[in-house]
Amino acid sequence: MRPPRLMEFVVDTLGKAPEVQRAQAWQEGAVRPAGVHVTFVTGSEMWIAVTGGGRPGENYDKPEVPVTDAPPAEIPVPDLLQNGKITPASAEAYIAAILNNSGNTEIKHTYAYSAGDTPTAHPGVGIHFHSDARGFLPFVHTARAGQGKGNRAFDLQDAF
Secondary structure: OOHHHHHHHHHHHHHOOOOEEEEEEOOEOOOEOOEEEEEEOOOOEEEEEOEEEOOOOOOOOOOOOOOOOOOOOOOOOOOOEEOOEEOHHHHHHHHHHHHHOOOOOOEEEEEEHHHOOOOOOOOEEEEEEOOOOEEEEEEEEEEOOOOOOOOOOOOOOOOO
8 A cells, every 4th residue: 555545544544543533634745745643532643654665566657556355353452541641652552453453455464663573763553565565654743732743753752
C-alpha cells in the first residue's frame, strides 16, 4: 500500500476508533508529504508521518496492484490512557491494534515500534503487507489539550 493510499486508510480507520475524536490528513510540504493528525477524545493531539517501502521490485511509475490475503487475527485493543494521560507507548499499542483489527485484507500484521526486536529512536507503528511492502507511521509531534504541536519534530511529550 503506497503512502497516499495508506494515509487515507489510516485516516478512515483511526477516525472510527473509540478513543479518537477526529483523524484527518496532514502534511508538512516536501518534508512530510503524507501524514495524519489525530485528536483524541481527551483533546490531546498527535501528528503521525506516513511513509512506506514498496514491495521488492515495485515500479512506482506503474499503477499499484494490491495484494490481498486473509486479514490478521484480531488482537485485544489495550487501554490508551495511562493514569488519565496518553503516552507514546500506549498510543503505539492502541494504534497498532486498531489498524490490525480493521479487517484490511492487504495487511499481514502491525506492530508497535517499541515492541519490536530492534529498538527504534522514535515511537511509531509499522505495518507489514501481504505484498511484502511496509508502512511506517512514526510519531512526529504530540500536544496536550489546548497546546500547539510545537516546532521540534520527534520531541514528544512523555504524557499528553
